[in-house]
Amino acid sequence: DKVVLRTKAAFLLKIVTPFHLGQSITLSSFYPPPHPSKDEERLHRLDPRRALSFFVDMTREFRQDDQLFVGYVGKRKGRAVHKTTLSSVQRANVKKRSSACHTAGEKLGIQFTLCT
Template identity: 40%
Template sequence: MQFALDFSRVTFKTNSAFVPKVSESTLAYRQVDLRAFHPPPFSSSEEERLHRLCPVRVLHHYVDGTKGLRKGNQLFVSWADSHKGKPISRQRLSHWLVEAIILAYNSVGLSPPEGLKAHSTRSLATSWAAFRGMSIQDICAAASWASALTFVRECFTSFIFTSPFHLVNK
């Protein structure tokens, strides 16, 4: 992971231990660039408020805040006394994702769907990407899916299960 000097973006390279769901996927050897969301200078207080949602900004604060704990190059580390600085487990990451989703629903006055799981983010994110105009080919590549059939199945499962479309105007 590398931040631009002005924090306008961050670049990730896939962890070499990552095994994609589809073995032929190019995702295992890919670089991902995240650009800042409403970076400074701000032309309005609304832009400054929106910048607080910037993933580059949040990631920089997290990495900076955990650098004293870190005992390796794993991004997500524990701050619990018994495991301080060690990589978190898959179960802990899953728990954090579900908590974040619940907080997002609650923040707009909605109840989260029943049976919510961390894996739900995969179908929900792809549904949102399609809704926002991303091509099915790009979605399949990003999700490490072999075919559009998988996308259709996941997308409609997400729509029925969590229906992100009711949040559009929130």
């Protein structure tokens, strides 16, 4: 089981080469059922195909656009989220994650350059 993500034909790429045009992203299922152990069952919760399916199902009744990310409140509900909004959310999450890693590292007396 897998999910394939493709860009819209009208999407303007920063790098326009034959390799990049029409390129798709394939995400394979992560520990699909049946689960022989509790650990594999727990790891299945990280499955990107499962997460995308859940997200699309949860937004189906108000979705007005075929873009992956749509607004879920206000007047943009169900409509495509702007690139700048996605970008600022991404930056905020990276910054939050980075500061949390540095705080944890300082408490342990460790200096972090990268936190995963």
